[in-house]
Amino acid sequence: MPRTLTCDPALFEKDLSGRVYIVTGANSGSGIATTEQLVRQGAHVVAACRRVAAGEEATRHLSSERGSVEVMELDLDSLASVRSFVDAFRAARSRLDGLVNNAGVMNTPEGRTQDGWETQFGVNHLGHFLLTELLLDTLKASAPSRIVCVSSVAHVGLRNQPATLDLDDPNFEAREYDGVAAYNQSKLAIVIYARHLAQRLEGTGVSVFSTHPGWIRSNLVKHTMPTWVQNVVMRPLSGVLGLLSFEEGAQTQLHCLLDDEAPSHSGEYYSQNSVLYPDKADRPGGWPMRSPNPLVYDDALAARLHEASVKMVGLEAGRA
Numbered sequence: 001m002p003r004t005l006t007c008d009p010a011l012f013e014k015d016l017s018g019r020v021y022i023v024t025g026a027n028s029g030s031g032i033a034t035t036e037q038l039v040r041q042g043a044h045v046v047a048a049c050r051r052v053a054a055g056e057e058a059t060r061h062l063s064s065e066r067g068s069v070e071v072m073e074l075d076l077d078s079l080a081s082v083r084s085f086v087d088a089f090r091a092a093r094s095r096l097d098g099l100v101n102n103a104g105v106m107n108t109p110e111g112r113t114q115d116g117w118e119t120q121f122g123v124n125h126l127g128h129f130l131l132t133e134l135l136l137d138t139l140k141a142s143a144p145s146r147i148v149c150v151s152s153v154a155h156v157g158l159r160n161q162p163a164t165l166d167l168d169d170p171n172f173e174a175r176e177y178d179g180v181a182a183y184n185q186s187k188l189a190i191v192i193y194a195r196h197l198a199q200r201l202e203g204t205g206v207s208v209f210s211t212h213p214g215w216i217r218s219n220l221v222k223h224t225m226p227t228w229v230q231n232v233v234m235r236p237l238s239g240v241l242g243l244l245s246f247e248e249g250a251q252t253q254l255h256c257l258l259d260d261e262a263p264s265h266s267g268e269y270y271s272q273n274s275v276l277y278p279d280k281a282d283r284p285g286g287w288p289m290r291s292p293n294p295l296v297y298d299d300a301l302a303a304r305l306h307e308a309s310v311k312m313v314g315l316e317a318g319r320a
């Protein structure tokens with residue numbers, strides 16, 4: 001198993017006092033570990049959680065750290081909730097140094113978001129798309145600032161199913177629904193969006209990254225296998241499988257947020273190691289690395305995704 005990529009310890013010595021970050025899905029997994037590290041370094045983190053009580057429970061222990069954390073409600077399953085979150089955030093703060101689009105769902109049973117989009121495409125991509133677009137003015141005004149879009153090795157494919165993006169059928173109405181194919185599609189959309197957004201933001205001082213955080217022992221697999229199987233049965237095989245702790249799963253995002261060189265790689269894909277890359281040469285990961293999925297570099301597809309996403313979330317064309 002390739003070694004786990006970890007941040008230069010000097011990055012964790014940086015003083016982040018006065019800086020403001022938003023982390024979505026901050027009550028669990030890599031989201032809570034990212035939040036903890038930023039707060040430890042003095043930042044103010046808005047933990048954007050769909051379950052506010054769970055967010056407060058998860059972040060309570062951070063009150064003794066140098067920085068601060070506040071929990072705000074954000075349900076990415078609802079575009080109205082995304083808009084309410086942004087309104088509330090902008091009413092309270094004019095600064096945003098970093099946005100971490102971390103929340104996600106995987107391999108869910110067939111379903112629709114409150115706005116009628118396939119659940120994984122809707123929550124993982126469209127909810128974060130609207131959130132990001134509505135926060136761009138604040139990010140630009142706070143430049144240099146950074147956006148980290150958490151994707152997955154699944155953007156290449158999982159279970160021998162290469163990831164594809166079907167903008168004519170994002171909801172799996174013309175093809176049979178498959179939870180893994182829908183996850184792959186949503187995670188591919190994220191990497192394509194991050195690269196396209198970086199091009200749009202060139203010269204603004206806002207940089208954008210997509211990541212694969214690694215295979216983390218988290219709740220994400222709850223629709224794929226009972227979490228206890230991962231914790232009890234697979235944990236002893238952690239070394240072979242490359243299963244990571246929450247802290248290890250936060251390293252790639254933290255590197256993108258804190259590394260001085262990262263902005264010169266805006267738009268690129270940063271990956272923790274993964275045994276799931278089809279080609280062995282990709283398995284060590286890389287900060288950054290070239291995505292093995294050629295669709296990531298299809299500029300026409302990226303433009304179509306942007307146009308389609310603008311329509312799907314109800315942002316008038318030209319506004320973003």
Ligand SMILES: NC(=O)c1ccc[n+]([C@@H]2O[C@H](COP(=O)([O-])OP(=O)(O)OC[C@H]3O[C@@H](n4cnc5c(N)ncnc54)[C@H](OP(=O)(O)O)[C@@H]3O)[C@@H](O)[C@H]2O)c1
Binds near residue numbers: 054106218
């Ligand atoms: N775990 C892995 O091996 C792995 C591998 C590759 C990529 N990733 C990606 O890494 C990210 C973090 O995953 P994780 O492993 O830390 O999983 P996790 O522990 O399940 O965390 C996911 C977070 O997303 C939140 N979330 C789910 N639906 C939401 C919604 N509708 N609105 C707002 N928040 C929502 C969850 O909130 P609740 O607690 O309320 O459900 C939770 O806080 C995800 O984007 C995932 O796709 C993970």
